[in-house]
Amino acid sequence: MGSIALRRLASALPVLLLVSLITFAMIHLIPGDPAAAIAGSSATPDQIAAIRHNLRLDQPLLVQLVHWYADLAHGNLGTSLLLGQPVLAATLARLPVTIALSLYALAITLLIGLGSGILAALRQNTWIDQAAMIFAMLGISVPNFYLGLLMIIFFSVDLGWLPTGGYVPFTHDPLGWLATSTMPAVSLALLLAGLLARITRSTMLEVLRQDYIRTARAKGLSGSRIVLRHALANAMIPITTVVGIIVSLLISGSVVTESLFSIPGIGQLLTQAVLNRDYPMVQGALLIVTALLVLVNIGIDVLYAALDPRVRYDGG
Numbered sequence: 001m002g003s004i005a006l007r008r009l010a011s012a013l014p015v016l017l018l019v020s021l022i023t024f025a026m027i028h029l030i031p032g033d034p035a036a037a038i039a040g041s042s043a044t045p046d047q048i049a050a051i052r053h054n055l056r057l058d059q060p061l062l063v064q065l066v067h068w069y070a071d072l073a074h075g076n077l078g079t080s081l082l083l084g085q086p087v088l089a090a091t092l093a094r095l096p097v098t099i100a101l102s103l104y105a106l107a108i109t110l111l112i113g114l115g116s117g118i119l120a121a122l123r124q125n126t127w128i129d130q131a132a133m134i135f136a137m138l139g140i141s142v143p144n145f146y147l148g149l150l151m152i153i154f155f156s157v158d159l160g161w162l163p164t165g166g167y168v169p170f171t172h173d174p175l176g177w178l179a180t181s182t183m184p185a186v187s188l189a190l191l192l193a194g195l196l197a198r199i200t201r202s203t204m205l206e207v208l209r210q211d212y213i214r215t216a217r218a219k220g221l222s223g224s225r226i227v228l229r230h231a232l233a234n235a236m237i238p239i240t241t242v243v244g245i246i247v248s249l250l251i252s253g254s255v256v257t258e259s260l261f262s263i264p265g266i267g268q269l270l271t272q273a274v275l276n277r278d279y280p281m282v283q284g285a286l287l288i289v290t291a292l293l294v295l296v297n298i299g300i301d302v303l304y305a306a307l308d309p310r311v312r313y314d315g316g
Helices: 002-027 034-039 045-054 061-073 087-122 127-141 144-158 174-208 211-218 223-261 266-275 279-307 309-313
Strands: none
Touching: 002 061, 002 279, 034 045, 087 127, 087 174, 087 223, 087 266, 087 279, 127 174, 144 174, 144 223, 174 223, 211 223, 223 266, 223 279, 266 279
8 A cells, every 4th residue: 555655656746746837837827916915005116126027027927837846855835925934934924724624524524424425325215315316415515614504694794603704723622623613514515415415325226235245134134233244334435435526525615614713824825816816925834735635636546545455556
């Protein structure tokens, strides 16, 4: 499995280079002058020109790209124009917040998605199956930002149970972290839980029709052992692939959710950087997020190989 991880890591390097190139090109298509935004409305043309020169914005794009890759080769992602901090330090400071929120949302997704999907498969064509699939359809249909707004109105404004926004670190106050993270995590998780429930149901139904399941029943094995030991174990192979996609969607979906609930994670940082035309921050933060997604995919590949020995036999 170590060789699989190394091969996946080597194949990910061109992806990171391509993402950095696309990000560099797209960020320069955003209208507006970051030098003028930094200088302020009262700045003179000479002051704006000096800032533009210091930031190398007056140089051709190809020259700027060469400088970007040269700094990147030395581990320098630049300095944020908005925060005045190194991009790497500012991004890594926000990373634990996004990871904690994503893990919380993933736990909710797995609990609801796997549970309702397995239950629907075991109770096929009953009201339980229909209720679970209606829930899954609603979860897939409602955008997370709209669900987040509804939750703020109901749980925060009307009932006053949870705060409308903000963030409390888990290490400072676990209950405060739970209160400030629950609505964002649920708004992120429900859409993906519906997707996971449908995939789990269809996969479990396919596995439950296999001959070895009928043989296990004929041997008199208990229903729980058949489901957990035989059916779910084999259904987890394709489900694991879907979970990898879900983790990537959770991290990318944090951009909207963190901005909506005022959570100081990478998503909010990227939103502020784009709005303020903070070129170094956008380029560096997106590269770090891409690297994180690549690591997640490599982890899923390794887990997939652990679940299915044929992956190792086929050379990864």
